[in-house]
Amino acid sequence: MTTAVDAELARTLRGELAANLEAAGHDPAWVKAVREVPRHLFVPEFHTQDANYRWSRIGPNDDAYLSTVYSDRALTTQRDGDEPTSSSSEPSLMLTMLEALDIRPGHRVYECGTGTGWNAALLAHRFGDAGVTTVDVDPELTRAAVAHLTLAGYHPLVHTGDGVAGLPEHGPYDRFITTCRMRAIPWAWVEQCADEAVMVAPIGWGLVRITVENDRVHGRFLPDGACFMPRREDAAGPLFDVLDKVSPTTTSVSVTGLLDRLAFPLSLALPSHNTCTWYDDAGTDTAVGIWTPDGSTAKAGIDGSVRQTGPRRLWDVVEKLDTLFPTAPCRADFGLTITRDRQRVWWRAEDGPGWELPTLS
Numbered sequence: 001m002t003t004a005v006d007a008e009l010a011r012t013l014r015g016e017l018a019a020n021l022e023a024a025g026h027d028p029a030w031v032k033a034v035r036e037v038p039r040h041l042f043v044p045e046f047h048t049q050d051a052n053y054r055w056s057r058i059g060p061n062d063d064a065y066l067s068t069v070y071s072d073r074a075l076t077t078q079r080d081g082d083e084p085t086s087s088s089s090e091p092s093l094m095l096t097m098l099e100a101l102d103i104r105p106g107h108r109v110y111e112c113g114t115g116t117g118w119n120a121a122l123l124a125h126r127f128g129d130a131g132v133t134t135v136d137v138d139p140e141l142t143r144a145a146v147a148h149l150t151l152a153g154y155h156p157l158v159h160t161g162d163g164v165a166g167l168p169e170h171g172p173y174d175r176f177i178t179t180c181r182m183r184a185i186p187w188a189w190v191e192q193c194a195d196e197a198v199m200v201a202p203i204g205w206g207l208v209r210i211t212v213e214n215d216r217v218h219g220r221f222l223p224d225g226a227c228f229m230p231r232r233e234d235a236a237g238p239l240f241d242v243l244d245k246v247s248p249t250t251t252s253v254s255v256t257g258l259l260d261r262l263a264f265p266l267s268l269a270l271p272s273h274n275t276c277t278w279y280d281d282a283g284t285d286t287a288v289g290i291w292t293p294d295g296s297t298a299k300a301g302i303d304g305s306v307r308q309t310g311p312r313r314l315w316d317v318v319e320k321l322d323t324l325f326p327t328a329p330c331r332a333d334f335g336l337t338i339t340r341d342r343q344r345v346w347w348r349a350e351d352g353p354g355w356e357l358p359t360l361s
């Protein structure tokens with residue numbers, strides 16, 4: 001829906017957002033794109049959650065609309081019940097990813113996760129429509145993104161489908177950017193790369209920057225964290241009811257603060273896992289739960305009891321990480337090396353401690 005907003009106010013607020021991004025050290029060329037591409041055309045409304053987890057929609061008639069659209073915040077634009085399924089990503093995070101890509105004029109760029117189309121518009125604004133291909137799995141979103149892009153005057157190629165497959169007929173691509181969380185890098189993307197291609201993708205709670213040099217595909221994680229929504233795929237829920245019938249073992253790992261300290265390495269060692277915490281009436285954490293899309297589930301209590309079920313012994317992985325990382329590790333110490341058959345995240349050195357990622361065709 002086209003929105004009747006105060007265009008002058010929108011320009012002023014956009015200028016302030018751009019100035020803040022520039023003051024934070026972002027590339028002036030990308031900051032200029034933020035200043036010149038009206039984000040409100042891509043986010044005609046967004047969803048917010050109050051302190052009681054109740055959702056409401058905010059649009060141009062709400063006081064907070066324009067100031068929020070032009071703040072450095074991710075804005076939920078679609079949800080499935082309580083679960084956000086699409087958003088316009090946080091502007092500073094988007095610029096961090098675009099800067100890491102080091103795009104040059106004439107490059108072809110593939111984006112997995114069109115969402116609102118705002119990021120595709122930033123790309124098209126700087127480098128022209130012809131080099132930009134963007135894919136989203138949800139036809140409702142790609143339809144809306146085309147409408148937003150057209151309104152703003154951009155016409156990149158927008159395709160509906162699973163972004164994991166790439167789009168070989170429009171490649172080879174010099175740059176790949178992904179704005180949904182991946183469990184691994186699809187090999188199809190590597191096959192659609194031009195020489196010396198670069199990819200920036202969220203893997204777990206981090207952003208990996210990979211270069212493709214002949215047959216060597218490798219890279220390191222950026223120091224910045226990233227909390228992208230996961231790529232849509234089938235996933236089993238936790239089996240806590242089954243755990244109640246499992247005999248407990250014991251662990252020496254304390255659950256207090258564990259999920260914060262190990263959040264990043266856990267997101268690599270157990271791709272697409274989920275966690276939850278149980279609290280007592282005083283707000284003290286009493287147990288943590290962890291589960292993966294294959295149905296493996298573990299629950300550990302503050303009393304040192306552990307119950308596990310499913311194809312993988314998740315708590316065994318937690319115990320190893322606990323030994324390796326007595327304090328939260330720095331993301332930039334991790335890297336990723338990829339071959340057709342194997343993807344391995346490593347810590348500190350390619351032959352150091354590491355974890356296999358699942359291969360995606």
Ligand SMILES: C[S@@+](CC[C@H](N)C(=O)[O-])C[C@H]1O[C@@H](n2cnc3c(N)ncnc32)[C@H](O)[C@@H]1O
Nearest residue numbers: 086088113115116118119136137163180231232
């Ligand atoms: C954070 S949003 C994208 C933000 C977007 N770049 C923007 O500027 O608005 C993540 C998007 O990834 C999409 N997505 C999830 N799984 C996908 C898949 N398998 N292939 C392509 N897109 C996918 C979601 O539908 C969602 O729109």
